[in-house]
Amino acid sequence: NAGVTQTPKFRILKIGQSMTLQCTQDMNHNYMYWYRQDPGMGLKLIYYSVGAGITDKGEVPNGYNVSRSTTEDFPLRLELAAPSQTSVYFCASRLGTETHYGYTFGSGTRLTVV
Amino acid sequence: KNEVEQSPQNLTAQEGEFITINCSYSVGISALHWLQQHPGGGIVSLFMLSSGKKKHGRLIATINIQEKHSSLHITASHPRDSAVYICAVPNTGNQFYFGTGTSLTVIP
Numbered sequence: 001n002a003g004v005t006q007t008p009k010f011r012i013l014k015i016g017q018s019m020t021l022q023c024t025q026d027m028n029h030n031y032m033y034w035y036r037q038d039p040g041m042g043l044k045l046i047y048y049s050v051g052a053g054i055t056d057k058g059e060v061p062n063g064y065n066v067s068r069s070t071t072e073d074f075p076l077r078l079e080l081a082a083p084s085q086t087s088v089y090f091c092a093s094r095l096g097t098e099t100h101y102g103y104t105f106g107s108g109t110r111l112t113v114v
Numbered sequence: 115k116n117e118v119e120q121s122p123q124n125l126t127a128q129e130g131e132f133i134t135i136n137c138s139y140s141v142g143i144s145a146l147h148w149l150q151q152h153p154g155g156g157i158v159s160l161f162m163l164s165s166g167k168k169k170h171g172r173l174i175a176t177i178n179i180q181e182k183h184s185s186l187h188i189t190a191s192h193p194r195d196s197a198v199y200i201c202a203v204p205n206t207g208n209q210f211y212f213g214t215g216t217s218l219t220v221i222p
Contacts, residue, residue, distance in 0.1 A: 043210075
């Protein structure tokens, strides 16, 4: 049981390049999330999904896109990388939305845009 | 104003000391989560609590729903406890508000 797997762990992009951050979970969780973590700031929600085929914007969605074609996978796409997207990105999943359900987090992707 | 405020932001302790990290929130909640972020970056859930106190090893979490306050205590602290501790409360959607974290360093 791998939990939530994120790849890559580190990436350096040039301004204007594109990339996809991969996230997959093997716990059959319906709810999946992408967060970014900037120094001194709390986790900010980028996009989330409540099930296959359903996605919605979070607090900071600009510059990102997501898709959810399967329950397991929730990739995050950066189309035109900008220095403001330098951050640590976390994918997470939950079994349900009742407040007693916690998150399972991936190990994070450290992205630098230069 | 952040919905979740943590204090202190940074904490350095000697090995063996008793440590307290505080979390105050402004929203009405039914449960609160404490998370631990390791120096390598991974995040794990420590506790979910909706009332009273929970204990797991040397970690103790308490919550006072009326006062909208929770504390995380670490007894007999050890260098391996060095991490960032994050408080999170659910919002009206199906997401969470996260505190900015308390960075703990335990010195041998």
